Amino acid sequence: MGTEHTVRSFDEEITRLRGLIAEMGGLAELSAQEAVDALIHRNLELADAVVVRDKKLDALETEVDRLSVRVIALRAPMADDLREVVAALKIAGMLERIGDYAKNIAKRVERIGVSKAFEPLTLLPAMAEVATDMVHDVMTAYAARDAALALDVIERDTKVDAFYNSIFRNLVSHMIENPSTISSAAQLLFITRNLERIGDHATNVAEMVHFAALGTYPVEQ
């Protein structure tokens, strides 16, 4: 982005803000991946790690809030600086929600008592991969201020939604056929829902990336 601010400390604050967001993005992506991993391999320790990591995400979000408000009050940012700060504020919230959903998935790991051969479970890793890839790519788009990549991420949300619908139907029919597995299946429903929400929030982040870069929101399809 062109030249630096005449007042160097303004640049430093913006850089710090972006750094915090990047850190949050990394943590959120990691949590999402590890939560699904823990689920598939029934790794309770990994699940605990995800739960613990969520506190860090919360703390980071608070810090982004504080820094954003400070920048607005003291620097009176205009144009792209203003959009940058507003985007950072909103993206932090979204990433924190992604972290929450990952934590939610991790918490349900121990409550599931089914074998690996549980049929709907086979689709889950694929869905998770798409969702976590979205988070990864949207953070890449954020770092590079790449609106095109952001648009690409937004399009992928349809895939996640498709996965969700498919898994949902599967689970429902499974529950009808095997009522004894209802409690586990119900957990899986929630987990799938969380993954779908992660995809939605990644899409929201992509919209903010687009706004920060170009000043407009992507057109609804």
Next chain:
Amino acid sequence: MTDAAYSTTTERFQKRLKQRYAAERRFRLLGFAAVASSVLILAFLLVSMTMNGIGGFQRAELRVPVNFAQSGLTIERSRLTDSDAVQALEQAGLATAVSFAAEQALGSQGAAQLGSEAWREVADRIIADPALLDRSVVLTLPASDDLASGLRGTGPEDIRELASSLAADGKLSRNFDAGFLTRSDATDPQLVGIWGALKGSFLTMVVTLALAFPIGVLAALYLEEYAARNRWTDLIEVSINNLAAVPSIIFGLLGLAVFLWMFPNMRSAPLIGGMTLALMTMPVIVISSRNAIKAVPPSIRDGALAIGASPVQVVFHHVLPLALPGMLTGTIIGMARALGETAPLLMIGMRAFVATPPDNFTSPATVLPVQIFLWSDEIDRGFVERTSAAIIVLLLFLLVMNGFAIYLRNRFEKKW
């Protein structure tokens, strides 16, 4: 991180600081010395002038009791209000009556030393107060110039002895001479007065002001506000600045060549003198007015223009009122200089012996500095004191003029 070698905490700095303070003290001392010496010189001038001049406000007078009722002087009272009352009194024998009374009081020697025109002063007093003719009064009449010298201790021995004996008898004394300020020029220092020259100066100043001020102010306004900035206006500016420095006698030559050629019959008139001095004063007024106009901040002009004032309205409603104090100051400086000018007026012939004060702008007159010059040329010692007294009058006149100017300037001073 401070570089201690170059900061203000070094010894070098301290030494330099001491030098600076020492320089301050020296400068203040010098300034004070300059002021003190100026004040001393001024004081010396004033004191010596006053000491010399105070005597000029006095004259030697003889006490002569006159009994008009018994003097045999008969004249109709109605004739005293005529314009030729003095001649009538002369015809009635006032002079003889006065010298007779003088002989009675002072002896023949003393009476011989009565001022030759003393009877005229008696005539003036009778015209002022006709009731005198019915009474017996003691008149204090001017002594002759020789007797006055004798009283001072100069001149022939016999006159000096006469003077001291008359003084011892209380018949001869030096009294305050109020008439000095009301009489006009004369050949006898005892009878001389400054009023003629004062009035002449006043009339001349009026002419000078009436000509120089409007022309100077309008010229300054035009040059500052309307004239384009080109070679011609630069030339004019240089010319005016030079005019202000031209020796005043040149203006006298100009007055002689031009004005007297135009009005050949008015050689000694305040009108001609005023015109000549106006030429001399105008450049000073133009320069100081231009500076006063330049000092008016452009924001006032901008404000007036922005509201839709025309250029003339801007000048007369806004610039002129603010520039007026400066203009007045410059005018007064110019007028004060003109008041004291002798050379140009001598050149145009305002050196006539003028025994009566001028009636109007075209009658012969003289001015204070010329009068002083003429008196200082006189051989008679009696004029020395009178000259110093005239100088004091001139200084007072200047003081009054300057005071009036400062009052005017303060009244018109506006803060912007």
Next chain:
Amino acid sequence: MVSNQPTETMVPVKEASALPSDLTPKMSARDVSVFYGEKRAIDSVSIDIETRYVTAFIGPSGCGKSTFLRALNRMNDTIPSARVTGEIRLDGVDIGTMDVVQLRARVGMVFQKPNPFPKSIYENIAYGPRIHGLAENKAELDEIVQRSLERAGLWNEVKDRLMDSGTALSGGQQQRLCIARAIAVDPEVILMDEPCSALDPIATAKIEELIDELRGRYAIIIVTHSMQQAARVSQRTAFFHLGEMVEYGSTSDIFTNPVKERTKDYITGRYG
């Protein structure tokens, strides 16, 4: 009033293009250049000014915004070496052909440093109407003075001391006095050249509030070096740089998403 910005129904203008013909601009400039001798201070500026908006001119020092402002009421005429080319129109009439005294009564100006006349408050306001002959008698003049002072928000503060000197007021009051003085001749346009730069924040806020109140009745153009002030006070903003008008559009667009890189660099503090 919640916001002083135009609603969606008003079309924001990004380039200095001509407005739809049914909205005749109050003042318009076409290809205006201003020269001081050989030096070109303003380079081919075209802009339309409407009465319903407050228009702000922003830009770094020496960019020509004040010079252009002064061209609008021909104050550059007072500078001998100044030359203005191009067309400036007031209500469609070329101002070069108008009587300059009348032009300046219709297009008033308020300066950076408050410059009340060294006369009484009453005289300051009454001077303009008096020289233009706007009042028949003293009663009408009194009314004009009162109305102008009321509109400038100064009446209550000075109504008991109208004969006091105008220069005895505080800085903010003096500036409002100058605004009242400009209003007194019933102008159609008011030009303000950095009116608040010599004032403290409270006086500045009062002037900004006053500008908001006067909006719509007079076409107001304000030159300011404070972007925050331009953002607060105006609905249209023009960015000047090195004598050119780089961008002209609605204030919210200029400050949230400017089109030109130069504009963005300036308002985000990346300039210089």
